[in-house]
Amino acid sequence: MTTPTDPPVPPDRPRPGRKLGPIAGNVGSTHRAWLVPMRDTYLASGLTLNALSDRIRFAKSKLSELLRGVGLYPRWEVVFLIAAELGMPNWPLYRLWRQAAFEAHRSGEWVERCTQRTTILTATDTAPPMDHRAFRELTEGHYLLYAQVFLDDEEPDAAVSDTYDTLWLSWNDARTSTDTRRYAWNVLRDTVLARTPHHDGRPELGTAAFDTLALRSLTDPTDDMDQIPELVMLFTAISHLPRRQFDVMVLRHLCGFTPEAVSALVGASLATVRSDERHATHFVRDVLDSPPSTEGTFP
Template identity: 40%
Template sequence: MTLDELVGLSGYSKTRLSELLRGKGYYPTWEITYSVVRALDVPVGPLRRLWKVAAKEADKDAVWIRKRISDVPPGDGDIQPVDHQGLWQIMWQPYTAYAQAFLQSESRARQVAGETFDILWVIWDEALASPDTPRYAWELLRKKVLARTPTREPHGHPDLRAAAFLTVGQAQIPDLAERLAHIEVFVKFFDAIASLPPDQMDITVLRYLCGIHPDAIPGIVGLPPAITHTLDHHARGALNGLFPDTNTDTNTDTDTDTDTEE
């Protein structure tokens, strides 16, 4: 579609649309964004939710956001692709669990997972055309999560140290001094997890911090079971070499709520 065709369909001037499509200048109202969304036949619901998130990040207040949305009729409901809905139902729990391991807050984890599924809905044809849709979706989630996770200098790997305060093992230690010593060890241990290669880190977080069964992990990360097993083996070897007295299976379970979305 040319810009002139978009002008005719949206009802906005070429100057306004050019500025909108460049992504520069003022934050666009929902009204002009909606006009382009409809002209391009993009699902309205997920784009509206993404627009609201981005408006908050652009420091727009809640009143401004509500007013801009109310300026546009709600329109007909979008039809969610059945296969996208299936992916959402299967992956919501592990996606939010993974996000919460890095972000700590359940609400932030749910927001990132929700944004990921909204983006996937908008670009669902592209996701289906990829060599492996679950892998495509997982890499998008990981990118969204890590973009919001503090990093550790000088190497820039994710900062997982806060998760040490949420382990079940330390919570069950009655003596404060012993608990603090336990936390100090696991701060270093979780820092070592974050410094693993990305796929090894993902599998370690899902299995040992989120408590997800190893048989389910290949489908979540979009990798063959044999490769996932090898990555897990290498990650365990690296961590056991640094912390030979640490029992990964029992001591690093984190006390997180990973209920599925209602």
């Protein structure tokens, strides 16, 4: 009987210390946009809260609160130190942190005070990875069309910009995912719908939807008023669709994409897109053909 020269490799051991709690439910969408990638990077780093606390000289309890979005909105100096320790790009992180600070009702003076010690590093407009830039060039126009269905004025541009900043922070995860297009689409979708007004838990397509192909195709102004109730019912029915079917209907019938373009944009097979559209169309037709007594009763 021989004895192996190398000892067996021990199984992976759980991270020592208390497990990091979930993100607080009241964390805003832009705050979450930078906090989720930071948490994911921390969890993938193998560091414990104790080790990270020692490295950046910040109390472990406060660090735990920051990574859960609990308590006061964090100062940039601390976020910057954590990002530097974890190897995260500071430029997209700073833009998202700044916007979330204003959404948390922090003043411009407070934001400027927070960045005084890191002004030079924070102000450095570093370039994202080359493949990230190429991906943005290919998708940005299409992403804007989707965002414009839900948001008005400058909000679509801001939502799409935040999407690419979020992707930059988690680009390694996007590249190693099953499909980068699908990963990115989910980030865009979550970013846009987080800013979209909701009614009974459903996104409102709202006034932006009335500027779609369906309404622009009307040539007689007197027909507009007759069509509006039908359009409202149509948009309401679409808002009750499952996630994938909802996106396919918005992209196909409110943005005007071909099935092939939808497939390439969202990272789904052409057969899946056509199947989703077929099922969604049946549902919408059933709703629109329902008698008045059943209007508004959706599954």
